[in-house]
Amino acid sequence: MAERPAALAPQSLQEAILVHVRQMLLEGILAPGEKIDVDAIARDFGISPPPVREALKQLQAERVVSWAPRKGFRVAKLSFADFSELQHITTVLEAEAIRLGVPRLTDADIAQMTSQRERMEQARSAQDMWTQIVAHREMHFVPYIASGMSRLVEEIQRFWEHTDHYRVLYLYKGDADQEVSLHQHVDIIEACEQRDVASVIALMDEHRTFAMTHMRTGMEFEERL
Structure with missing residues (x-):
């Protein structure tokens, strides 16, 4: 495995x-x-x-x-409305984790985020979906874990586990979408490196909105079947 x-x-x-x-x-x-x-x-x-x-x-x-x-x-089968509600809750939790975690990031943390982003790109080229998913989660969770709030991180993880497979079904299939998403990760890491909390939150909102917009078409099409 x-x-x-x-x-x-x-x-x-x-x-x-x-x-x-x-x-x-x-x-x-x-x-x-x-x-x-x-x-x-x-x-x-x-x-x-x-x-x-x-x-x-x-x-x-x-x-x-x-x-x-x-x-x-x-x-479980989520409607897009259900999925949107869960993403809204996740947004609130992640923003708090970012506010607490980004100022505490070390240079080693930034290097870890960069390493995981590179793993994502390599896994994408190799069509290794599982490693891509692993690296994606590990990259995003670096600043959350840096918050030092273990219960907060556990709640964010719970929502990811409830919805992550929808991202695979409706977002990861498009090469163009993945290319945009990967570039967004570069911007997020650069903002983390600057310890710019406001920019990280704004970039994460943009990242999430991009994903939600592209996933909506597929999810609502499935609902009509």
Whole structure:
């Protein structure tokens, strides 16, 4: 299995199952609304189905998956309105993390952001979606983690895990969109290097608006089907 984000590194069987399912979501193997094959996942791990169901119950609590009698577990399907609401909440949380974290960034932190951006570009060229996703998350979370507010970072991470696979489905497929997004990352890192909080927040808002605008078409088209 490819490298996982540090935030997703498993420490137990249940956590390993959770990471496995999240990877399937992020790589587009499991699509919104699709039924999750509990038995198949159990076979992947060489275990019986109950531990898989227990892990999926955690994702159900996070609203990443849903469950219904006789229908089993399915990937939660968000409307664009739902997605927009979650992004609005994430924007508020991230802005606070940026305000607290950017002034505390070290030169090593900036180097880490640059390194992860370069990994994204290399992974994109190699068509390695998982590494691209890993590097994207790691880059963005550097200033959040620098805030020193672990609970705040955990909340931001929770919202990313709830919505990140939508970015893969509706944004990462277009080369032109990815090119713009990568250039936006350069600007964000440069503003972080200057410890310019206001510019980082403004650039993040621009980055998010760009993504939302391009994702809206695909999500609303799916809703009409």
